[in-house]
Amino acid sequence: MTAHRHPPAKQAGQPVVAIVGVGLIGGSFAAALRASGAAGRIIGVGRQPVTLARARELGLIDQAQTLGQAMQEADVVMLATPVGAVAGLLAAMCPSLRPGVIITDAGSTKQDIVQAARETLGDKFSQFVPGHPIAGAEQTGPEAATASLYHERTVIVTPEADTDPEALARVVAMWEGCGARVMSMSAERHDRVLASVSHVPHFLSSSYMWQVAMAPDSDQRLAVAGTGFQDFTRIAAGSAEMWRDIFLANRTAVLAELDEVRQAMDRLEQALQAADHAAIDDFLERAAVARRFWGSRTRLP
Amino acid sequence: MTAHRHPPAKQAGQPVVAIVGVGLIGGSFAAALRASGAAGRIIGVGRQPVTLARARELGLIDQAQTLGQAMQEADVVMLATPVGAVAGLLAAMCPSLRPGVIITDAGSTKQDIVQAARETLGDKFSQFVPGHPIAGAEQTGPEAATASLYHERTVIVTPEADTDPEALARVVAMWEGCGARVMSMSAERHDRVLASVSHVPHFLSSSYMWQVAMAPDSDQRLAVAGTGFQDFTRIAAGSAEMWRDIFLANRTAVLAELDEVRQAMDRLEQALQAADHAAIDDFLERAAVARRFWGSRTRLP
Numbered sequence: 001m002t003a004h005r006h007p008p009a010k011q012a013g014q015p016v017v018a019i020v021g022v023g024l025i026g027g028s029f030a031a032a033l034r035a036s037g038a039a040g041r042i043i044g045v046g047r048q049p050v051t052l053a054r055a056r057e058l059g060l061i062d063q064a065q066t067l068g069q070a071m072q073e074a075d076v077v078m079l080a081t082p083v084g085a086v087a088g089l090l091a092a093m094c095p096s097l098r099p100g101v102i103i104t105d106a107g108s109t110k111q112d113i114v115q116a117a118r119e120t121l122g123d124k125f126s127q128f129v130p131g132h133p134i135a136g137a138e139q140t141g142p143e144a145a146t147a148s149l150y151h152e153r154t155v156i157v158t159p160e161a162d163t164d165p166e167a168l169a170r171v172v173a174m175w176e177g178c179g180a181r182v183m184s185m186s187a188e189r190h191d192r193v194l195a196s197v198s199h200v201p202h203f204l205s206s207s208y209m210w211q212v213a214m215a216p217d218s219d220q221r222l223a224v225a226g227t228g229f230q231d232f233t234r235i236a237a238g239s240a241e242m243w244r245d246i247f248l249a250n251r252t253a254v255l256a257e258l259d260e261v262r263q264a265m266d267r268l269e270q271a272l273q274a275a276d277h278a279a280i281d282d283f284l285e286r287a288a289v290a291r292r293f294w295g296s297r298t299r300l301p
Numbered sequence: 302m303t304a305h306r307h308p309p310a311k312q313a314g315q316p317v318v319a320i321v322g323v324g325l326i327g328g329s330f331a332a333a334l335r336a337s338g339a340a341g342r343i344i345g346v347g348r349q350p351v352t353l354a355r356a357r358e359l360g361l362i363d364q365a366q367t368l369g370q371a372m373q374e375a376d377v378v379m380l381a382t383p384v385g386a387v388a389g390l391l392a393a394m395c396p397s398l399r400p401g402v403i404i405t406d407a408g409s410t411k412q413d414i415v416q417a418a419r420e421t422l423g424d425k426f427s428q429f430v431p432g433h434p435i436a437g438a439e440q441t442g443p444e445a446a447t448a449s450l451y452h453e454r455t456v457i458v459t460p461e462a463d464t465d466p467e468a469l470a471r472v473v474a475m476w477e478g479c480g481a482r483v484m485s486m487s488a489e490r491h492d493r494v495l496a497s498v499s500h501v502p503h504f505l506s507s508s509y510m511w512q513v514a515m516a517p518d519s520d521q522r523l524a525v526a527g528t529g530f531q532d533f534t535r536i537a538a539g540s541a542e543m544w545r546d547i548f549l550a551n552r553t554a555v556l557a558e559l560d561e562v563r564q565a566m567d568r569l570e571q572a573l574q575a576a577d578h579a580a581i582d583d584f585l586e587r588a589a590v591a592r593r594f595w596g597s598r599t600r601l602p
Contacts, residue, residue: 134527154525183525196513197526201533203569204505206588211565212497213591222595224455224484225498226435228536230596232502235529237592240585247573247581258570264512268504269559272548280548284541287507290514291538294523298531 014040015075015170020067020089022046022055024136025106026080027145030060032178035147039174043070055142071096076170079105084245087116090128097124102167104129108194109249110158110187118160126164129171130187131157132194133180140239151179158187195253200261202235202243203254209236315341316376316471321368321390323347323356326407326434327381328446331361333479336448340475344371356443372397377471380406385546388417391429398425403468405430409495410550411459411488419461427465430472431488433457433495434481441540452480459488496554501562503536503544504555510537 017033019026022044033039044052044061052064070077071093079086086107093103107113110130117128135153155175159168172182212221247254271279318334320327323345334340345353345362353365371378372394380387387408394404408414411431418429436454456476460469473483513522548555572580
């Protein structure tokens with residue numbers, strides 16, 4: 001809590017880290033870096049002065065700076081803003097991007113960000129390491145940030161052939177220092193997998209919640225909704241702005257996965273139409289067994 | 302824990318309650334009745350001797366009996382079995398059903414059970430009070446039973462015009478004694494509302510989980526699935542047998558609701574296809590606001 005009163009001098013060997021967007025994701029990265037001792041000074045950058053002030057009070061960052069100031073000092077820049085803001089930030093950063101400085105991000109989609117980085121950074125593209133920590137919570141903002149958010153969680157990096165190997169290794173080491181498991185895959189693979197396990201569930205939960213909310217008798221429905229409803233719809237409460245950006249950025253993969261889920265729905269619906277006990281049993285049992293196995297393997301209930 | 306060693310004599314004014322199926326639902330009803338002092342002796346009936354023995358050890362029931370024995374002594378019979386077993390039980394109970402004895406149930410569907418009760422009980426149908434506690438948990442069996450399961454939860458009763466008003470009042474009072482809020486509606490209304498807030502979410506969650514599990518790269522998908530996936534799929538781990546019965550028993554309402562959810566999905570998909578930012582925002586925002594309002598009203602997160 002007193003760190004910002006006496007900003008430490010840059011420690012030898014420890015990089016100065018600038019974090020753009022000090023909310024749950026960026027703030028937790030800051031907290032975890034500080035806990036691991038892997039960062040020297042931590043600079044916060046953002047649109048909202050009140051958020052930056054709060055992040056400083058909480059000891060997440062050492063000081064708040066403009067993007068231009070931060071670019072003069074930072075060795076590593078983490079972009080932890082909504083996906084829609086990343087391209088503009090990269091364009092603003094490029095002219096003052098010094099050799100050897102690493103940029104990485106925490107965006108939920110990767111093909112669009114890689115393409116934007118390639119277009120805006122040009123021959124400095126190799127300094128950019130695309131990343132995505134698979135972590136989050138219903139809470140937002142620096143108050144929700146915690147050094148343990150990434151502990152035992154997965155972080156995916158999607159390096160391109162021309163990504164600087166040393167920059168990649170340093171970003172991987174920082175995430176591992178935060179307690180995360182790092183997986184590497186192509187940006188295309190990432191987007192297809194995330195469409196499946198994150199974006200389509202949000203699409204379905206939101207579509208369902210919309211239908212219940214718009215029904216003429218929605219009050220009566222919601223009055224009897226229980227814990228199953230609670231779990232199934234929790235993700236639908238997420239930020240509309242953030243999810244609109246994700247759906248648009250990953251539109252092709254989301255629509256392709258959605259088509260496959262619709263085919264699965266058709267299959268169960270046809271079995272139900274036909275009152276085919278064995279087919280319904282088999283379908284539900286495969287889903288139940290897969291979910292129970294996943295729960296036991298991940299130790300998430 | 303010692304209750305079963307000295308089975309209490311029937312207490313004056315306190316009904317002898319027989320519970321058929323002493324798992325989570327029936328066992329918790331037993332525990333809550335005992336805690337409220339609203340029951341005299343509690344008799345357990347069931348197919349599995351080991352479950353009944355466990356329920357006795359846990360103090361949920363005072364003794365285990367056959368259905369025939371229980372019908373000689375019970376003043377109130379609660380059917381807490383899977384929905385598919387209720388019609389057979391009613392048929393078996395009818396010949397020995399004494400005047401004034403109340404039968405009630407905890408089944409997840411109501412039109413099919415009301416129809417089965419009418420057909421099997423004939424002119425004794427007025428003694429049957431159809432009910433459905435909206436409570437449950439991932440756990441099953443008597444070990445999971447708890448006196449607090451129904452505390453501040455909703456129980457729906459669906460009396461018919463010829464349901465005995467006194468029997469209805471006694472069942473309502475028992476549930477209120479368990480800490481529940483009791484709502485009354487028609488069986489048809491119940492089935493439509495539950496199709497919406499319980500059965501369709503299970504249909505969607507299971508269809509989605511099946512699709513992920515059957516994908517050629519399901520291992521990779523499941524390796525990166527996070528907390529959103531966890532919440533969205535939790536209900537898909539439920540008993541395939543139980544949910545097959547529910548889907549079949551409430552088939553018409555489930556298919557009708559599912560059709561409306563598909564229309565909502567079409568709407569969001571069309572907005573996404575057209576990259577219509579405003580339409581996507583509006584759709585997601587309505588869903589998010591409705592979910593947040595429900596969460597704040599119910600104090601379920």
